[in-house]
Structure formats: C-alpha cells, structure tokens
Amino acid sequence: MELLERGARCGGALETIRRDGFVIETGADSFLSEKTSAAELARRLGLGAELIPTREIYGKTFVVRAGRLVEVPAGFMMLATAHFGPVFRSSLFSPLGKLRMALEPFIATRTSSDDESLDSFVTRRLGREVLDRVAQALAGGIYTADPKHLSTTATIPRFVEMERRYGSLFKGMRAAERARASKSPEVSGARWSLFQSFRNGMATLPETIARRLGESIRTGTEVVGMAPTADGWRLGLAAGDSIDAEAVICAAPAYAAARIVSPLEPAAAKLLGAITYASAATVNLTFRESDFEGPPRAFGFVVPAVEHRRIIAASFSSFKFEGRAPAGAILARAFIGGELHREMMNLSDDEMVAAVRDEFRALLGVKAAPGITVVRRWPDAMPQYDVGHLARVAEIERLIAPIPGFAIAGAAYRGVGSPDCVRSGEAAADTIFAKLSTPK
Numbered sequence: 138m139e140l141l142e143r144g145a146r147c148g149g150a151l152e153t154i155r156r157d158g159f160v161i162e163t164g165a166d167s168f169l170s171e172k173t174s175a176a177e178l179a180r181r182l183g184l185g186a187e188l189i190p191t192r193e194i195y196g197k198t199f200v201v202r203a204g205r206l207v208e209v210p211a212g213f214m215m216l217a218t219a220h221f222g223p224v225f226r227s228s229l230f231s232p233l234g235k236l237r238m239a240l241e242p243f244i245a246t247r248t249s250s251d252d253e254s255l256d257s258f259v260t261r262r263l264g265r266e267v268l269d270r271v272a273q274a275l276a277g278g279i280y281t282a283d284p285k286h287l288s289t290t291a292t293i294p295r296f297v298e299m300e301r302r303y304g305s306l307f308k309g310m311r312a313a314e315r316a317r318a319s320k321s322p323e324v325s326g327a328r329w330s331l332f333q334s335f336r337n338g339m340a341t342l343p344e345t346i347a348r349r350l351g352e353s354i355r356t357g358t359e360v361v362g363m364a365p366t367a368d369g370w371r372l373g374l375a376a377g378d379s380i381d382a383e384a385v386i387c388a389a390p391a392y393a394a395a396r397i398v399s400p401l402e403p404a405a406a407k408l409l410g411a412i413t414y415a416s417a418a419t420v421n422l423t424f425r426e427s428d429f430e431g432p433p434r435a436f437g438f439v440v441p442a443v444e445h446r447r448i449i450a451a452s453f454s455s456f457k458f459e460g461r462a463p464a465g466a467i468l469a470r471a472f473i474g475g476e477l478h479r480e481m482m483n484l485s486d487d488e489m490v491a492a493v494r495d496e497f498r499a500l501l502g503v504k505a506a507p508g509i510t511v512v513r514r515w516p517d518a519m520p521q522y523d524v525g526h527l528a529r530v531a532e533i534e535r536l537i538a539p540i541p542g543f544a545i546a547g548a549a550y551r552g553v554g555s556p557d558c559v560r561s562g563e564a565a566a567d568t569i570f571a572k573l574s575t576p577k
C-alpha cells in the first residue's frame with residue numbers, strides 16, 4: 138500500500154500548529170459526536186483517551202445583529218426550534234420575524250420531492266428573517282456557501298425529512314426532543330458534547346495514521362492521470378514518472394479526481410468537474426485575558442452576510458476546548474472568505490490580520506495587538522453542495538462502479554465533516570476489497 142500526497146504533509150484540512158503552549162487549529166477544529174466514524178477510528182488507533190469534549194460551561198454561540206453579539210436562543214438548532222419561548226424573548230428577530238416563525242406549523246407542506254435550495258426552504262417555511270439572521274450564517278456557514286445554491290437534501294436532510302414526516306419543523310423538533318428524552322443517557326450519548334476534538338489538536342488523527350503507515354507515504358507526489366495495465370493501473374505523476382498499482386482509491390478533491398479519471402470515464406469526469414469549490418482562510422490570534430474588557434466566555438459567533446462585515450465567523454478556541462492556550466491567554470480564530478466573500482481572498486496575510494483585528498475591535502472591544510498570528514489559506518478547499526448534488530453524486534458513483542479496482546472518497550460527495558470523510562474512506566476501502574475479491 139502506498140499513499141501519494143501532493144503536499145508536504147498528510148492530513149489535508151486537519152492541521153494543528155503547537156506553539157508556546159497554544160494548540161492552534163488552522164483547519165477543522167472539531168467534529169460532530171453523533172457521527173461516530175471519526176471517534177471510532179480514533180479508538181481503533183488507540184487514541185480514545187485523547188478525545189476531548191467541548192467545555193459546556195462556555196457552550197454559547199452568538200450571532201452578530203446590527204453590530205452587536207446576540208446569543209442564539211436556547212434550543213435553536215441551525216434554523217428551527219422546539220421552543221418558541223426563548224425565540225420570542227430574544228432580540229435576534231423583529232416582532233414580525235417572530236410572528237412569521239410562529240406560523241411555521243401552519244405553512245403548507247411542499248408537494249415536490251425535488252431538491253431545494255436552503256434559501257427557498259427556509260424562507261418558505263420560516264420567513265426571510267430566519268434565513269438572513271441565522272440560517273445563512275449557521276447552516277450555510279459550514280459549507281461557506283451561497284444559500285441560493287446550497288442543496289437542502291445534501292446538507293440538512295433531517296429538516297427536509299421533518300417537513301415531509303410531520304408537516305412542520307417545529308413539530309419535527311418536538312418529536313426529536315421527545316425521542317431523545319425517552320432514551321437512556323447512555324444511548325443518547327449524554328457523556329459526549331455535540332462536538333469533540335483531540336487533546337493535542339485535530340492533526341492527532343492524521344499524524345497517528347501517518348506514523349503507522351511510515352515509509353508507505355510519498356509526500357510531494359501529485360497524481361495527474363491513470364491508465365490501465367495488464368493487472369491494474371499505472372498512475373501518472375506530475376513529476377513525469379509513474380507508479381503501478383493493483384487498485385486505486387482517489388481521495389483528492391473532485392476537480393483533481395476529474396482530471397485523473399478523464400481518460401477512463403469522461404462522463405464521470407465531467408460531473409466531477411462540475412462540483413465547484415469555495416476558498417476560505419482562517420486567522421488565529423492569541424491575546425491576554427486582560428486584553429478583553431469581558432473575555433468572550435463562549436464557543437464563538439457567526440456573522441450573517443447581511444451584516445456586511447469582513448469575517449464570517451469566529452471561535453474562542455481556548456473557551457471551546459480545554460488546553461488550547463496557557464493560563465491567562467486566549468486563543469481566538471476568525472473565518473474569512475467563502476462563496477459570499479470571495480473578494481476577501483485577494484487580501485495579503487497582513488491585510489487579513491488587520492481586517493480581523495478591526496472586526497474584533499468593533500465587535501469584542503479588543504484593542505490590544507495579538508501575540509501570535511497565524512494566517513492559513515484554504516484555496517478551493519470547500520466543495521459546494523449545489524442543488525441536485527446527491528443526484529450528481531449518485532450518477533458519478535454509477536459511472537465509476539464498473540471501473541475495476543478503483544474507488545473515490547472524500548469531502549466532495551456525501552458529507553464534508555471529518556466523520557463523513559472517514560466514513561467515505563472506509564466505504565471506498567470496502568469497495569476495493571469487494572472488487573478485488575470478485576473474479577474478473
């Protein structure tokens with residue numbers, strides 16, 4: 138087995154920098170507990186004791202409204218709630234917006250089962266304010282996507298199903314709450330917070346795997362094409378040489394996979410190439426607690442596009458997870474760019490830091506200069522799940538299935554979260570074993 142990696146290190150969007158007592162995440166900073174594949178892989182690798190929960194005492198998330206941080210109402214999940222009380226008491230929505238939301242159980246159910254954009258789904262069921270004030274930033278923000286294009290069936294299937302099954306998100310949320318309450322704490326996963334990470338950062342996972350694989354990893358090796366041989370494949374490398382393999386899993390982004398499969402299955406390559414990507418950047422900054430008038434004792438905040446600010450979200454990493462900063466210090470990080478703020482990617486690193494400092498000054502009152510600053514760009518790193526995404530992926534899978542000894546995996550297809558990517562890799566491995574054990 139050989140792992141061919143274009144970059145200088147393994148791990149892709151999982152990258153941790155450990156410096157001066159800080160554990161700085163430049164890419165993903167946590168993963169959803171309820172999707173268990175990442176934690177299960179960690180346990181198989183002997184990393185069970187390294188898994189850490191979020192610090193629930195700081196488990197608040199804020200949304201920027203009119204230049205101020207307003208807490209997401211208790212029980213509000215991305216775009217819906219099972220309890221209108223906290224929503225009505227919140228200053229996040231206008232009285233009209235709240236009224237519109239309260240009408241949700243009475244809104245007719247959509248008859249078509251065709252895919253729909255986040256924009257259409259949320260405005261139809263809950264009104265424009267929920268879209269503009271929260272859903273775009275909370276749900277669309279995960280994909281750094283334009284809600285006018287983001288597929289609901291690919292990204293928020295549970296809410297689509299709630300409408301179909303209960304005729305209302307409010308009723309669906311109530312039913313989900315009752316189902317959770319009837320389960321024992323063990324089954325409902327009460328021991329684990331909604332998100333988890335690793336004591337020493339998310340890169341613990343790829344670093345541990347890389348140590349296990351040892352010499353079989355070839356970094357600085359970009360695959361640009363593949364052609365059949367008598368007993369497998371010949372992979373063409375950007376450097377001009379090639380490698381022979383009995384079977385291949387392509388876990389590169391869809392645009393790289395498109396190039397690689399193009400000579401074998403041009404129709405699949407065309408569909409792969411049609412999966413577009415957004416770019417983003419993270420800016421990590423360290424401060425002293427005394428730099429803040431009131432330290433941000435929360436997980437972070439999101440910034441709706443209607444606020445016209447220069448960051449799309451921020452995490453207070455050292456409040457979110459234990460051990461991310463030395464005592465008396467704060468580690469914060471901002472997210473920049475995405476589909477709705479493409480122009481931000483044209484800034485230099487210094488300009489990005491200046492923009493984040495401006496926003497932190499305006500929103501958090503921090504005037505002090507940061508200690509450490511880490512800017513990390515992620516060009517073309519966020520696959521966009523546009524309306525029709527799942528049908529496109531199903532067609533890609535159908536076209537690729539007959540190719541012997543070949544499978545695809547990664548964030549471009551059936552989930553962008555780290556657990557989704559682990560599951561996708563494992564499914565690809567199963568496919569390859571099945572294909573190799575089938576007589577030709």
Ligand SMILES: Cc1cc2nc3c(=O)[nH]c(=O)nc-3n(C[C@H](O)[C@H](O)[C@H](O)COP(=O)(O)OP(=O)(O)OC[C@H]3O[C@@H](n4cnc5c(N)ncnc54)[C@H](O)[C@@H]3O)c2cc1C
Pocket residue numbers: 141142143144146147148149150151163164165166167168169358359360361388389390393417418419515518519546547548549553554555556558
């Ligand atoms: C900034 C950021 C923050 C995120 N935050 C979270 C989060 O908090 N929680 C969460 O669950 N998810 C998060 N995600 C999403 C998640 O981390 C990613 O979707 C996931 O890690 C992607 O994994 P992947 O293996 O599909 O792709 P990648 O991590 O992009 O890995 C693809 C690898 O393929 C290599 N490669 C590309 N082309 C070639 C080629 N031709 N030949 C050889 N190698 C090639 C690349 O160098 C790269 O190492 C975040 C993503 C980003 C970018």
